[in-house]
Amino acid sequence: MTAPLLNHLSQGPDSAPPLLLGPSLGTSYALWDAVAPELSVTHRVVRWDLPGHGGSAADLIGPGASVGDLAALVLDLADALGIDRFGYAGVSLGGAVGLHLAVHHPDRLTSLAVLCSAARFGDATAWRERAERVRREGLEWLVESADARWFTPGFTVPALVRDHREADPEAYAACCDALAAFDLRDRLGEIAVPTLLVAGRQDPATPPAQLREIADAVTGSTLVELPGASHLAPAQCPRAVLAALRTQLDGPPASGMEVRRQVLGDTHVDRAQARQTPFTARFQDFISRYAWGEIWTDPTLSRRERSMITLTALVAHGHYDELAMHVRAARRNGLTPQEIGAVLLQSAVYCGVPAANSAFATAQRVLEELAEEEDSG
Known part of the structure; x- marks a missing residue:
């Protein structure tokens, strides 16, 4: 007993x-x-x-x-x-x-x-x-x-x-x-x-x-x-x-650049930094300080929840290149492929079926790439 x-x-x-x-x-x-x-x-x-x-x-x-x-x-x-x-x-x-x-x-x-x-x-x-x-x-x-x-x-x-x-x-x-x-x-x-x-x-x-x-x-x-x-x-x-x-x-709150690297990955951030020019430098600094240093560090929402919101917003506005990046980020933040699919299905109701159709295609491609990377790693 x-x-x-x-x-x-x-x-x-x-x-x-x-x-x-x-x-x-x-x-x-x-x-x-x-x-x-x-x-x-x-x-x-x-x-x-x-x-x-x-x-x-x-x-x-x-x-x-x-x-x-x-x-x-x-x-x-x-x-x-x-x-x-x-x-x-x-x-x-x-x-x-x-x-x-x-x-x-x-x-x-x-x-x-x-x-x-x-x-x-x-x-x-x-x-x-x-x-x-x-x-x-x-x-x-x-x-x-x-x-x-x-x-x-x-x-x-x-x-x-x-x-x-x-x-x-x-x-x-x-x-x-x-x-x-x-x-x-x-x-x-x-x-x-x-x-x-x-x-x-x-x-x-x-x-x-x-x-x-x-x-x-x-x-x-x-x-x-x-x-x-x-x-x-x-x-x-x-x-x-x-x-x-x-x-x-x-631990103490991470800096904007630290959070950006944790969520998006070093490869993406290094590539963005390498492409930076004097013309875009202020914008890159703005993103790191404001989006990543203030919004993503706010403990009111978890990173999982922020990934869900971000995916939905990107689907709504048709930003599929950004969506691909944030599908990767969502996996890094702990979302399963099934949870990502559920977010996109919810988006179909409120953002439109054509937008969700494109989003599913983008997400499918990224998830397959991630699976291949895991197999080869």
């Missing part, structure tokens, strides 16, 4: 680089609602629920649980989804899971982001006392102070407070046991995966000093402090969190 998995939500193309997102104690994967859809444009995003939280079964862990137990559940989930290596980002307890993975399973991670978390979460006795009280009295007494612990004054996310109220007390208490026993301070120097630390400047639970401690110990790590953010930064400051994660996952 297959062991039960953590409840999870997958978004984004299965072929995209995988990214797992971990939640904070007392919340569900809804913590990432304002961030995950944007990340799923370029990544296969899998966000998961802690045991007894959201849709995850409470009996996945029990009294005396450890962060290592939670990390093992995350790896079980990744294995079940066919994910070998993945980027990971987690908040608070979810961040602790990421630190554990980076120390004990570095071969599974491509990158690590630790948000509003710590290598040790204060006094272990306080966590054990919280666990015992939750087992005796339930969670309502904690729910009443959730906003004060999670957000700056006047801010709230009702869905997350509801998650807290509806969490299973026994599973919540087991997570408290895990936090009580967690201490990776003496092993932080072993972390070699690219690491981002994100701190909320108004976070009373894991103040910036605790993230700074990790950043100082992990060689090459980056620390970002978010003004106006408390403990649940992805919910309170999603745009800032998204910007930090995108920079880590995708």
Whole structure:
């Protein structure tokens, strides 16, 4: 019989680089609602629920649980989804899971982001006392102070407070046991995966000093402090969190010429540059700076989506030489021949059948050339 998995939500193309997102104690994967859809444009995003939280079964862990137990559940989930290596980002307890993975399973991670978390979460006795009280009295007494612990004054996310109220007390208490026993301070120097630390400047639970401690110990790590953010930064400051994660996952924005080469290929760009004259130089510079440096670098749309739009526009205007170039670009941007065909078929409806007929002929020729090049290569 297959062991039960953590409840999870997958978004984004299965072929995209995988990214797992971990939640904070007392919340569900809804913590990432304002961030995950944007990340799923370029990544296969899998966000998961802690045991007894959201849709995850409470009996996945029990009294005396450890962060290592939670990390093992995350790896079980990744294995079940066919994910070998993945980027990971987690908040608070979810961040602790990421630190554990980076120390004990570095071969599974491509990158690590630790948000509003710590290598040790204060006094272990306080966590054990919280666990015992939750087992005796339930969670309502904690729910009443959730906003004060999670957000700056006047801010709230009702869905997350509801998650807290509806969490299973026994599973919540087991997570408290895990936090009580967690201490990776003496092993932080072993972390070699690219690491981002994100701190909320108004976070009373894991103040910036605790993230700074990790950043100082992990060689090459980056620390970002978010003004106006408390403990649940992805919910309170999603745009800032998204910007930090995108920079880590995708690197700093490429220049226009870099993007032009990535999309169109060195051969095409070198040929265009070789043909450049004093008369056309300003136009070539304009294309690189504006079309490729501003439009194609805007992260609102993925390159796959931009290729689809560009193909349609070129069909509409009958620019078949440009279409041939962008069929090649579309393949470079991850579109399959079937997806390119679907775009051209859609164009037949809105741009006209004769235009689509010519476009199919152009695309067929380019795809055959690409196939021949792959066979000869």
